[in-house]
Amino acid sequence: MNYIPNIISGLRILLIPVFIILIINKSYHIAVLIFLIMGATDIIDGALARYLKCVSVLGGYLDAIADKIMINTSFYMLCNMGILPDYIFYITILRDMLIIAGTIFNGNNQPQTVNPIFLSKINTFMQFTLVTFCILFLTNTVSLTYMQDIINTVLLTTIFSAVEYIYNYRRNLPYKNIKFTSQI
Numbered sequence: 501m502n503y504i505p506n507i508i509s510g511l512r513i514l515l516i517p518v519f520i521i522l523i524i525n526k527s528y529h530i531a532v533l534i535f536l537i538m539g540a541t542d543i544i545d546g547a548l549a550r551y552l553k554c555v556s557v558l559g560g561y562l563d564a565i566a567d568k569i570m571i572n573t574s575f576y577m578l579c580n581m582g583i584l585p586d587y588i589f590y591i592t593i594l595r596d597m598l599i600i601a602g603t604i605f606n607g608n609n610q611p612q613t614v615n616p617i618f619l620s621k622i623n624t625f626m627q628f629t630l631v632t633f634c635i636l637f638l639t640n641t642v643s644l645t646y647m648q649d650i651i652n653t654v655l656l657t658t659i660f661s662a663v664e665y666i667y668n669y670r671r672n673l674p675y676k677n678i679k680f681t682s683q684i
Contacts, residue, residue: 623657
């Protein structure tokens with residue numbers, strides 16, 4: 501039972517190529533369904549891990565990697581199709597690189613648990629909403645009326661969550677504990 505959340509995260513990763521193929525083949529109705537399933541697995545794996553009390557470092561990384569691949573691949577595809585502006589993809593990639601760098605260069609050699617901040621969860625939800633909205637637009641289900649508002653929200657939550665991660669990383673760096681004294 502303890503591996504079920506990791507299996508669900510792995511399933512999300514395995515669904516990403518299926519999603520890409522569906523977008524390339526313009527099977528947007530099925531693509532939106534697959535994307536919604538991937539979003540549901542994001543909620544389910546975390547809830548199950550907490551419920552089964554099997555939260556692990558591996559699971560945290562697997563969930564974060566699945567999220568990053570799912571969103572960044574979707575943004576890349578939608579930018580290449582001209583549905584989204586390129587800067588959304590670049591800012592999202594930059595934020596993710598900052599998070600990865602902060603995790604790797606944390607100042608100690610211990611595995612670091614992945615604990616997303618609340619603003620990051622809002623950001624992921626808004627990114628998911630933006631991709632879903634774009635795919636629904638491709639199915640002619642929704643109009644572009646609120647597209648810029650969603651893009652602006654994603655942009656703001658991406659930037660603010662990056663700033664908060666940077667602040668948290670700087671606060672936890674080991675050099676803050678060094679005291680300089682002059683001994684002459």
